[in-house]
Amino acid sequence: MTSQQTIELFEQYVIGNYTRYPVSLVRGEGSRVWDAEGNRYLDFFPGWGCDLIGHCPPRVVAAVRDQVGRLIHVPNTWYTEEQGKLAQALSERTGWGSRCFFCNSGTEAVEAAIKLARLNGKPGRYKIVTMTNSFHGRTLGALSATGQPKYHQGLEPLLAGFNYAPYGNLDAAAKLVDAETCAVLVEPIQGEGGVNLPPAGYLEGLRQLADENKLMLIFDEVQTGMGRTGKWFTHQHWNVRPDAITLAKALAGGIACGGLVAKPQFAEKLRPGTHAATFGGNPVACAAALATIETIEADGLLARAEQLGAAFQQRFEALKGRCPWIREVRVKGAMIGLELSVDGAPIVNQCLQRRLLVNCTHGTVIRLLPALNLTDRELDEGCGILEEVLLTYKTT
């Protein structure tokens, strides 16, 4: 089918809740994708952060092929080796003896975290402090946690008990804590909010606030986890240990998989009957996640994330001197934000015309979440295109 034929199918049969580019993709490999017409694109935003180790990573493809031939799905009334091994692999990498609950997406992982916080807050404590500009997902609990009114519009009333403090402001977070508060939920680096890095001492300060008030500290690592910024989990860059983290996106190398990873003393409150997900922790997703972890380790991709970060930073800092609309360059590993003083949408469109895929968030932040196995040549090629597009951008 041509892209146009596929678009016509969507226009007739698919609910229009997404803004889509007029391209139908049919194949991917590493940091490249191809459309139905055979055009090749360089992808600096593979899978919105899910394809952390590139499109169709060979170990994940092999693991999934093998697993679907043996056992595709069984419910959580049974034990499966793959789920147990994945929980162990994550626990070993958090370094705090954690236990896991598995689901299928980021928003579900956040829902599980909200329930865990409330169950641990009993009796009487149910409120959760989250941050302005945050993004935690689209189901109504996670949406209520999301501190952005534009996503709430028309969907009220939201779940009660969420209070938003400006990201980075410890005093404001402390002022929101009262006798009914049970948790603080924060992205260690805000992703959708514009690649906002935490100020020095912020995450540690939240830890202290949580300790002083007997709150759970939960980091939403759906976007930042699994090696994206050069450590298995982004909070590991700082001297801080949360009580729980949420994962999804890159967890299974592009296969749907989410997880809540929590310290055992909190995790034990999720007992039979409190929570469940039919597909959660299915053997295919878990086999894919194990192959993702194996790939990151075997190919030295944590170190590669750091290298990529340094290379992008250098390149864009140099560009900033020549390009009047770059306000700030924000980089942590393979998580890159270019804050512009102009609308970023035309830049995304011009890059697409030049067959480079990038993202714009919050109107003015060009966001890149490249695959960790992006090659130096691909980095050079993509940065070259983006630089030309930025330098020739007309504000009028």
Ligand SMILES: Cc1ncc(COP(=O)(O)O)c(C=O)c1O
């Ligand atoms: C930090 C964070 N949490 C939660 C979510 C929701 O994830 P999902 O779209 O898989 O539900 C996202 C998605 O972008 C995210 O960035």
